[in-house]
Amino acid sequence: MGxxxxxxxxxxxxxxxxxxxxxxxxxKHNLRTDKWLVIERKVYNVTKWxxxxxGGQRVISHCAGEDATDAxxxxxxxxxxxxxxxxxxxxxxxxPGEPSQDRDKNSQxxxxxxxxxxxxxxxxxxxxxxxxxxLYLGHxxxxxxxxxxxxxxxxxxxxxxxxxxxILTTSQAQAGWLQHDFGHLSVFKKSSWNHIVHKFVxxxxxxxxxxxxxxxxxxxxxKPNIFQKDPDVNxxxxxxxxxxxPIEYGKKKLKYLPxxxxxxxxxxxxxxxxxxxxxxxxxxxxxxxxxxxSNSSNPNSSHPSSGPCAGPRISSGISKHLEPCKAREQPxxxxxSMFLESHWFVWVTQMNHIPMEIDSEKHRDWLSSQMAATCNxxxxxxxxxxxxxxxxxxxxxxxxxxxxHNFWKVKPLVKSLCAKYGVQYExxxxxxxxxxxxx
Numbered sequence: 001m002g003x004x005x006x007x008x009x010x011x012x013x014x015x016x017x018x019x020x021x022x023x024x025x026x027x028k029h030n031l032r033t034d035k036w037l038v039i040e041r042k043v044y045n046v047t048k049w050x051x052x053x054x055g056g057q058r059v060i061s062h063c064a065g066e067d068a069t070d071a072x073x074x075x076x077x078x079x080x081x082x083x084x085x086x087x088x089x090x091x092x093x094x095x096p097g098e099p100s101q102d103r104d105k106n107s108q109x110x111x112x113x114x115x116x117x118x119x120x121x122x123x124x125x126x127x128x129x130x131x132x133x134x135l136y137l138g139h140x141x142x143x144x145x146x147x148x149x150x151x152x153x154x155x156x157x158x159x160x161x162x163x164x165x166x167i168l169t170t171s172q173a174q175a176g177w178l179q180h181d182f183g184h185l186s187v188f189k190k191s192s193w194n195h196i197v198h199k200f201v202x203x204x205x206x207x208x209x210x211x212x213x214x215x216x217x218x219x220x221x222x223k224p225n226i227f228q229k230d231p232d233v234n235x236x237x238x239x240x241x242x243x244x245x246p247i248e249y250g251k252k253k254l255k256y257l258p259x260x261x262x263x264x265x266x267x268x269x270x271x272x273x274x275x276x277x278x279x280x281x282x283x284x285x286x287x288x289x290x291x292x293x294s295n296s297s298n299p300n301s302s303h304p305s306s307g308p309c310a311g312p313r314i315s316s317g318i319s320k321h322l323e324p325c326k327a328r329e330q331p332x333x334x335x336x337s338m339f340l341e342s343h344w345f346v347w348v349t350q351m352n353h354i355p356m357e358i359d360s361e362k363h364r365d366w367l368s369s370q371m372a373a374t375c376n377x378x379x380x381x382x383x384x385x386x387x388x389x390x391x392x393x394x395x396x397x398x399x400x401x402x403x404x405h406n407f408w409k410v411k412p413l414v415k416s417l418c419a420k421y422g423v424q425y426e427x428x429x430x431x432x433x434x435x436x437x438x439x
Contacts, residue, residue: 067105348386
């Protein structure tokens, strides 16, 4: 069986002969300084290459010692092209007697899910509609232009300011959903085109960093609601989440805040990020040096504007709308708009995950892992628009690169597969989803 650790990616040369490995040996290589993973039964040593991974080294490290086939398929719109980067990293294959899945995962469920994905591909559900995204971007730009015109013609009185705040809140929220589409490579066939437009939308319209977003958000998708792996559930002792963390805090007698009242002070959590409404996360408002930390933790950030508060500020976010206003009007317009958007962003993004299972790593298959951490909100035209189609969170997590306007088409196939294997498919009204966050 041989260790084979010095072959492949570390040396930059292909292995002289195929070597075979057992899952027992592969699972030992899940350390920071020693990472192997399996894709379609082939074993790769990604230890040194992980630092050059375009999606960040952490997301690939989270899959170390596991079968990463479904994650690999989920995040790459052209897996065949990406294979060329994997060839030098190949060190062997799973032994003939080893199952294709690790840790006694249901192999039939995994195969059926992959067949479902193939069906979705055959139905062209991964093909985006240029008209949809053109109209979506158009309605955002129309709101931006309307805001400018209102300032020019009506000045900056209180009534105008409140109307402007609502328009800019809507524009910024919708721009947030749009950058999400490009960030997931779900619009164009070429990754480079998605990246270019993503940087424009998140940088110029939102004033945030594409690198920072990729670095954090892909971790969330790879390991949703998993402590130590999903940055979205790292609450820095402000909240305790799930069923196991409160027990752990109780045993260790950790009480940084009155957690029995966290459902009440949750409503205050939207206020600190009002200066950065796009990125609600407990790490943002309480780490003053987050920009520097983001740069150091993201190997792909080669310039100083890689933190969450980075971006071409001349034309970013709300600030560009304040230039025509009198100086005394700027604070109330900006604060009101960001205050409203913070609430919009927090409630929409948390309603699909916070009420679901939040726990330590359980090494589930891709379908089961995503289903345990996500739920859907009932479909309607308003819900689709208001949430940026994140009301189809289940389908989005299973197929991150699928254009959002096709989620409703794949939904019946996903529900059927879940019913076949007894996997819970949870869907609820929008109002109930909001209540469940603090319920």
